[in-house]
Amino acid sequence: MKYRIKAASPHQLTTVLFLSLLLGACSHTVQVAGKYPSPVGDQLPLSVGIYLSEDFRNYIYEEDSEDREEWKINTGRAQKNLFETVLSSMFTNTVSLSQYPEDIPKNVELVIVPEVRELQFTMPRETRVNIFEVWIKYDMNAYDPRGQQVASWVITAYGKTPTAFLKSQEQALTQAINIALRDAGATLYTGFEKVPELQAFLSGKLRSASLQEFKVKSSKAE
Template sequence: MEYPRNGISALAKAGMLLCALLVTACSHTVRVDGDFPQPVGQQHPLTVGIFLSDDFRNFTYQEDSEDREEWNIDTGRAQKNLFETVLGSMFTETIPLSHYPQDLPQDVELVIVPEIRELQFTMPRETRVNIFEVWIKYDMHAYDPQGGSVASWVITAYGKTPTAFLKSQEAALAQAINVALRDAGATLYTGFARVPELQALLANKQRALSMKESGPAEAQPTE
């Protein structure tokens, strides 16, 4: 029996090619490009700095467990758009921060820093319809201008593919993530003032503004 001179038989080459094709076929890439409406409501009277880290802006979730196919899910751009849109509508002024805590503008009264803690999704294993469920959890941090912690709280969001009539799993998962991000935005918008420490901060700010508007009390005449 003759052996190939290069040490790799045609059968082995075919096997390697087949394995490569199978890996490619079982790999999914999802990029979420969310477009989120700006909430409309009364703004909190604060000048707020918003710091979105590079990890947050470029976040990609990688799923490579033994019982699942490979998934690469890019949500960085979408969650950046979401938080900039929602936070931008919540306060009288917001300032994007490229660095923190360095170079903080003097008029910033509060700095908000979101971090993504967890992204999970369920796959449609038992049926052929492309419906996914998604859970996203964010750790929210608020700091004073000196870098001291003011408040920390958690946002948990849920989303589900709104229709089963999508041609691909990638499109179905992207829609579910968009629904979850909208849920996160709504929770951030409605829940900010319910965080006890932030509720107290807003009350103090409103009290200071009221005293400033009323002006100094008139001096009482002396006898």
């Protein structure tokens, strides 16, 4: 039996092309790759390991709900840059760890491991205000070299940007995310010593260092 393939009519081709363009128009990709300045201030006298997991370094948020257009938002590179920059400025020595908890350098006194808990955003048509808003929440974890948890706290960051002078929705959302990431960095920098468990940890380290210094001076005096 032979089958004949009927050629599509111009009207059918136009319909297919229109639907393809419509589907493409409803899909958005955002690649955030910001660079962030190092905070300036006194460094804490600690040697700290920084572990950014593969999921953290390559984090992608995907929105695919029925009442929204499709969004694919990659913040991995940007948040890697942010956390490495801020944490490196906070301590006298930092070490980037390729794995954890194995193979921790002997001089590391504390290991910090951030994780993305959630990313949320709103669009102008949802709020009836001509801005994009972004919220990012990070779970922060600090461990001693043996893997025992020292502290666990949460950082919540917020960013918004008007769309009026930006060329696209993607550009507006990228700017809002970068503002949220800067907010996360500022909160990390200013709030670290306010975490009660970290206050206790730092006090213990300072007492230990002072005692060691006293012993050294005493031995020299003898």
